[in-house]
Amino acid sequence: MHKSFALTPSQTYLKNKLDERQSSGTYRTLKPENDLIDFCSNDYLGFARSSVLKQNIETEVQKYPSASNGSTGSRLLSGNITYAEDLEKEIAAFHQYEAGLLFNSGYDANLGLLSSLAQRGDTIILDELIHASAIDGARLSYANRYSFSHNDPDSLEAKLKQAKGNCYVVIESVYSMDGDTPPLLEILNLTEKYGAHLIVDEAHAVGLYPSGLVNELGLQNRVFALVVTFGKAMGSHGAIVLGSNMLREYLINFARSFVYTTASPFHQLAAVKMAYQLLYNAGQEITRLKNNIDLFKNQIQTNDAFPLLNSNSAIQCVVLKSNHKAREIANILQHAGLDVRAILSPTVAAGTERIRICLHAFNTTNDLTLLTDTINKFINA
Missing domain, CATH: 3.90.1150.10 (Aspartate Aminotransferase, domain 1)
Known part of the structure; x- marks a missing residue:
């Protein structure tokens, strides 16, 4: 006969929350x-399933027999290699930005960028349907936070009028749950009118537009920062924040999801590099x-x-x-x-x-x- 044990308060909380999900039909x-x-x-x-990309990655890895299986530490300690820095330069040039900094995932990129960028007294304005990673990054900052109605310039302008300090507007170029595209130029014009800075997450646009929608429209010189992820059309994993050299140096110093994490291993970097080479001719x-x-x-x-x-x-x-x-x-x-x-x-x-x-x-x-x-x-x- 099994002895039954009473649930602790924390276990009761967990059980009740899971029961709520099951009863509401939203259990994952x-x-x-x-x-x-x-x-x-x-x-x-189709890059993730591409035998060509798989072979290219294997060939690239074989060129560097001394490369470690793991990166061994954060990039500020033992985990930085010339290959990563060269890859950042190549990707930045492809998207026509001055510089870039690699992150372990798109989530890490948005978290590190937004949590470190805006300070107390600043303002972050998010599209109401922005990805959870951007919402979480904004929450971790001490900035004032607003959301505007999805793809609605009038709603955005109302929030811009309330903004204080340095202001950052965050949108996606293709929204992950709706698949739609914002009026990018109109939003950019508004941010410039009010002295705000536009950040665009291109996660679901790269591929349909080879280098993203911002680049497709020739707006890269006016967009403060671009987040590009490698786990969608690139068929790999990781992300990069693109912007100025100054932004890159700032993130190296202040983005906690960069500073305090083990760097991506060489194999992942090689996969990203080969995916970009495939994208050139896609x-x-x-x-x-x-x-x-x-x-x-x-x-x-x-x-x-x-x-x-x-x-x-x-x-x-x-x-x-x-x-x-x-x-x-x-x-x-x-x-x-x-x-x-x-x-x-x-x-x-x-x-x-x-x-x-x-x-x-x-x-x-x-x-x-x-x-x-x-x-x-x-x-x-």
Whole structure:
């Protein structure tokens, strides 16, 4: 007979919070890999699965037989190598910025940049749908924090009028949960009008736009800082903050997620370098991705009850307006052999629950037809 033990107060708290999630239908679990047709991952150009990239990484690593398996420490101690500094210069040149500083992930990049940049008495203004990493970075600063209505310049201007001290406006160039793009030039003009600085997270734009939307529009000389991540279209891992030499030196001294973490290992750096070399010549993959986006949008038959969000990116979302409906259609798609996931509240606002469809260069016409036919049948039943 097993002896039962009373839960401690902290265990009771944990149990109650998990029970709340389960009863509300928002409980999260991890799922292993599967053999379904990929409409879920951020591997927009297929680099993560690329045998060419894998071979190029192996060849690059073999060129440096003395490279360590691990970096052995933070970059301010034993973990810095010339290869990392050269890679930063190459990436900065590709995106047409003066300098860059590598971080271990996009989360670390936003956390380190925003938490160190703004001080007490300064202001950070975030788009209301900005990624959680930017929200957390802003929270860790001592700055005044505001959010403005999604992609709404009028709402942004109202917040800019309230700003004090040094002001930083933070947006994404392609939003991860909606797939839409902000009026970038209009927002940039507003920030300049009020003497604020614009920071753009390009995580989901690089690939669709080879060097990102900021560079595509020729605005890199006016955008204070750019965050580029390598775990989406680049098929690798890590991130870089791009800006001036002065910003780079500042982050080396004050960004805690850079200063107090073990540096990326050589293999990861080699993977990023080879991914950029592949991106230089990825014209065919980018064209296939754009063609697949057009094909999907032409074939999908949404309606007012279940609308398709306005997006020209690889991220396409059909709004089901409830966790139950979102789960239902995701299960139908998965049983049809398609890896499409439901995005539930509270990850997105209640009433905007959806399926999030990620399109890729490697998806075939047959894949897309099966996808759209299955969705069309469900929403028009």
